[in-house]
Amino acid sequence: xxRLVRASDIGMVxxxxxxxxxxxxxxxxxxxxxxxxxxxxxxxxxxxxxxxALLIAAAxxxxxxxxxxxxxxxxxxxxxxxxxxxxxxxLWRAGSADLAVIVFVxxxxxxxxxxxxxGFLLVSIRRRSGWALRQRAKMYRVIELVGYWSMLDVFVVxxxxxxxxxxxxxxxxxxxxxxxxxLVVVLTMFAAMSxxxxxxxxxxxxxx
Amino acid sequence: MEAxxxxxxxxxDTVYRRRPLARGEVARCARCDAVMERHQWIGxxxxLALIAAAxxxxxxxNIAPIVSLGFSGMTSxxxxxxxxxTMWSDDTQVVSVLAAMTLFFFxxxxxxxxxxxxxxxxxGRRAPGFSQAMIALYYVKPxxxxxxxxxxxxxxxxxxxxxxxxxxGVGIWAFAVLTVLITIFSSHDARSLWDETRETPR
Numbered sequence: 464x465x466r467l468v469r470a471s472d473i474g475m476v477x478x479x480x481x482x483x484x485x486x487x488x489x490x491x492x493x494x495x496x497x498x499x500x501x502x503x504x505x506x507x508x509x510x511x512x513x514x515x516a517l518l519i520a521a522a523x524x525x526x527x528x529x530x531x532x533x534x535x536x537x538x539x540x541x542x543x544x545x546x547x548x549x550x551x552x553x554l555w556r557a558g559s560a561d562l563a564v565i566v567f568v569x570x571x572x573x574x575x576x577x578x579x580x581x582g583f584l585l586v587s588i589r590r591r592s593g594w595a596l597r598q599r600a601k602m603y604r605v606i607e608l609v610g611y612w613s614m615l616d617v618f619v620v621x622x623x624x625x626x627x628x629x630x631x632x633x634x635x636x637x638x639x640x641x642x643x644x645x646l647v648v649v650l651t652m653f654a655a656m657s658x659x660x661x662x663x664x665x666x667x668x669x670x671x
Numbered sequence: 672m673e674a675x676x677x678x679x680x681x682x683x684d685t686v687y688r689r690r691p692l693a694r695g696e697v698a699r700c701a702r703c704d705a706v707m708e709r710h711q712w713i714g715x716x717x718x719l720a721l722i723a724a725a726x727x728x729x730x731x732x733n734i735a736p737i738v739s740l741g742f743s744g745m746t747s748x749x750x751x752x753x754x755x756x757t758m759w760s761d762d763t764q765v766v767s768v769l770a771a772m773t774l775f776f777f778x779x780x781x782x783x784x785x786x787x788x789x790x791x792x793x794x795g796r797r798a799p800g801f802s803q804a805m806i807a808l809y810y811v812k813p814x815x816x817x818x819x820x821x822x823x824x825x826x827x828x829x830x831x832x833x834x835x836x837x838x839x840g841v842g843i844w845a846f847a848v849l850t851v852l853i854t855i856f857s858s859h860d861a862r863s864l865w866d867e868t869r870e871t872p873r
Contacts, residue, residue, distance in 0.1 A: 467685045467701060467702050468685065468686050469683070469684045469685055469686065470679045470684045470685070470686050471684055473686070475677075475679070475686065476679075477678075477679035477681065477684075479681070480805070480806050480809045481802075481805060481862055481865050482678065482679070482681070482862055482865075483675060483865070484675060484677040484678070484679055484686070498802070498865065499802040499805055499806060499865075500802050500803075500806070501806055553830075554826075554829070554830060557829075557830075557833050559829045562825070562826055562829050565822070565826070566826060569822075596703070597702075597703055597704055600682055600683060600703040600704070600705065601703075601704065603682075604682065604705060611813065611814075611816055611819060612819055612822075614769075614773065614816055614819050614823075615819055615822055615823050615826065616823075617766055617769065617770070617823075618754075618770065618774075618816075618819060618820050618823030618824075618827075619823045619826045619827045619830070620766075621754040621755070621757070621758050621766060621767075621770050621823075622737070622738075622749065622754050622823060622824060622827040623827050623830060623831065624754070624757045624758065624761060625749040625753045625754040625756075625757040625758075626738065626740050626747055626748070626749050626827070626831060627740065627747070627831065627835070628747050628757075629742045629743075629745050629747060630745075632742065632743065632745075633742060633834070633835075636761055637757075637758060637761050637762075637763040637766065638763075639762075639763070641763055641766055642763055642765045642766055645765060645766050645769050646765065649769070652813065652814075656813070660681075660682045660683065660703075661682065661683055661684045663683070664683045664684065664702070664703070
């Protein structure tokens with residue numbers, strides 16, 4: 464197999480919108496793709512700083528998202544506030560273990576994995592690590608692919624609130640926790656988008 | 672118009688000479704193993720047919736009740752917009768806007784923009800506003816969450832079924848079909864339209 468050449472080494476750049484292979488812009492030059500007109504950048508702008516900022520904001524909001532209840536179930540004699548985790552437990556006890564696992568993965572495992580993996584990728588890039596490059600690249604692709612499934616619980620609360628409306632007998636209402644959770648998902652999606660996976664392969668101390 | 676000769680892996684910046692892919696073939700990056708390109712197995716007419724179907728199903732999914740609940744003689748049903756409006760009036764406006772965007776406006780604009788592009792692409796032409804439309808499509812794509820909503824409907828159904836009588840409505844089937852159509856589309860890279868069309872001579 465011939466040696467693999469990287470675009471940045473030979474003065475080329477791929478348009479991030481239409482993929483046209485273009486000549487790389489000079490530093491400071493405001494270049495646009497000749498085909499689709501989108502701005503051309505060698506790497507996503509301020510990728511590391513932006514990703515850190517969005518990731519930290521998301522992690523901070525993740526606390527109230529889990530501590531505060533997301534949904535209230537009210538009936539004539541009882542009132543029951545559920546957090547994300549207690550909703551999963553309730554689903555498990557009701558005999559739908561499979562769905563409980565799905566919700567647990569979407570609402571707890573996926574966001575946690577996003578924080579850990581993105582944080583790890585950011586740190587390893589800062590350290591110019593040449594370790595497990597392909598695996599780290601793969602980690603990012605998985606995170607990017609599964610991230611938006613965390614919105615699952617938000618939609619469940621919205622649907623139940625709209626459906627369970629039986630006057631005083633039985634009602635479901637959304638509670639503020641669901642707002643925090645929705646924002647966490649959006650912020651982590653922006654964090655994944657502002658991360659540039661090409662940085663994993665840039666500036667390594669030990670080359671492959 | 673023939674395809675450009677080079678392709679760059681978006682995940683690691685490696686440059687490759689592009690070659691035509693056979694049916695079912697996938698081009699993977701030798702450095703980072705990311706998928707660069709798949710064989711585009713649906714022609715433009717086929718894609719347009721799927722988009723037209725998606726539009727019809729999308730309308731049904733938004734009009735028909737998704738599910739109805741029965742509880743001591745009362746019934747209650749909801750549509751997607753019913754859920755959006757409830758979230759708005761129950762003081763969770765942020766969630767209401769999120770749901771309206773990711774389940775209605777973004778998927779709808781995706782369908783309309785893609786349909787518009789494909790309609791012109793049938794004769795190899797570029798629709799008016801082609802590049803703006805292609806850029807919009809690129810930015811809207813990650814924010815369309817119909818598949819997630821479909822799973823959410825199922826979870827909500829199971830949760831509700833412990834206390835209520837649950838009757839699935841037409842809407843739930845429409846969302847299921849829409850999920851299948853979207854899955855087919857997401858295996859397809861809209862950016863191939865750049866290669867399949869040429870600028871209309873003025």
